[in-house]
Amino acid sequence: MDDTDKLHIVLCQTSHPGNIGATARAMKNMGFNQLRLVNPLEFPSDHADARASGADDILQQARVFKTLEDAIADCKWVVGTSARHRNLPQPLLTPEPMAQQCLEVVNQGQNVAIIFGHERNGLTNEELSKCHVHVTIPCNPNFSSLNLAAAVQVITYTCFLAFQDTSNTLPKQYIDYDSLASQYAMESFYDHLGQTLTAIHFLEPEFPKRIMPKLRRLFSRANIETTELNILRGILKAINRQFNNNH
Numbered sequence: 001m002d003d004t005d006k007l008h009i010v011l012c013q014t015s016h017p018g019n020i021g022a023t024a025r026a027m028k029n030m031g032f033n034q035l036r037l038v039n040p041l042e043f044p045s046d047h048a049d050a051r052a053s054g055a056d057d058i059l060q061q062a063r064v065f066k067t068l069e070d071a072i073a074d075c076k077w078v079v080g081t082s083a084r085h086r087n088l089p090q091p092l093l094t095p096e097p098m099a100q101q102c103l104e105v106v107n108q109g110q111n112v113a114i115i116f117g118h119e120r121n122g123l124t125n126e127e128l129s130k131c132h133v134h135v136t137i138p139c140n141p142n143f144s145s146l147n148l149a150a151a152v153q154v155i156t157y158t159c160f161l162a163f164q165d166t167s168n169t170l171p172k173q174y175i176d177y178d179s180l181a182s183q184y185a186m187e188s189f190y191d192h193l194g195q196t197l198t199a200i201h202f203l204e205p206e207f208p209k210r211i212m213p214k215l216r217r218l219f220s221r222a223n224i225e226t227t228e229l230n231i232l233r234g235i236l237k238a239i240n241r242q243f244n245n246n247h
C-alpha cells in the first residue's frame with residue numbers, strides 16, 4: 001500500500017453529485033484516491049460520473065458512511081476545512097503546515113482524514129468539533145467560499161507538494177557514502193589518468209594547462225562510486241593497451 005492511500009478525503013452531506021465527481025477528478029490529478037462520502041444526497045450518480053471524467057475508479061472505490069464518526073473511525077488525525085474562521089477552540093492552520101503534518105502522520109503508517117462540508121452551509125460546529133485542527137485556504141476576504149471541489153483541489157495540491165518533497169528532506173543530491181570510492185582509490189585513478197593522458201600526448205607535462213586540477217574538480221563533483229571507478233580504470237587500461245599495440 002502506498003502512503004497516499006492513507007490520506008482520506010471525506011465529503012459531508014454533499015448535495016450536488018457533480019461536486020463528488022469533480023472532487024474525484026481533483027484528487028486523482030494530485031495522486032490521491034481514497035474518497036469517503038458521509039450521507040450524500042445522491043450517489044452513485046450520472047452527474048458524478050460525468051464530472052469525474054476519467055477518475056471513475058475513485059468513485060467506484062468511494063465508501064459511503066451514514067455518519068462522520070463512522071467515516072473517520074480509523075483515522076488518527078482529522079482536519080476540518082472551513083471558509084470562515086469560526087471562534088472555535090481548534091487550532092487554525094494554513095494549508096502548507098497542514099499538509100506537512102498529514103505527511104508526518106502517513107509516514108508513521110497512520111490514516112489522516114480531511115473533511116469538507118456541505119456546499120451551502122459548510123461543516124457544522126458539531127462536525128468541526130471532531131477535528132484536531134481547522135484549515136482555511138487564504139483568499140479574498142470578501143469572497144472566501146470556494147466551490148467544494150475547488151477547495152479539494154487546492155488542499156490536495158498542497159498535500160501533493162508536501163508528499164513530493166519527502167526526497168527533499170534528504171540532501172539535495174543524495175550521496176551513498178558507503179559506495180563512494182575512497183580518496184586512496186581516487187588518487188591512484190588520477191595517477192593512472194595522468195599517465196595515460198601523457199602517453200597519448202593529450203597532456204604535455206611541461207605545459208599541463210591546469211588540465212588535471214580541472215579533471216579532478218569534474219570527477220569530485222560526480223561523487224564517483226567504486227563500481228564506476230572500476231569502469232573508468234578499465235577504460236584507461238583499454239586505452240593503454242591499444243596505444244601500446246600501435247606503438
Ligand code: SAH
Nearest residue numbers: 081082083116117122123136137145146151
Ligand atoms: N458557506 C460555507 C462554505 C461552503 S463551501 C462556509 O462558510 O463554510 C463547501 C466546502 O468547501 C466548505 O465546507 C469547506 O469544506 C470547503 N471550502 C470552501 N472554501 C474554503 C476555504 N476558503 N478554505 C477551506 N475550505 C474551504
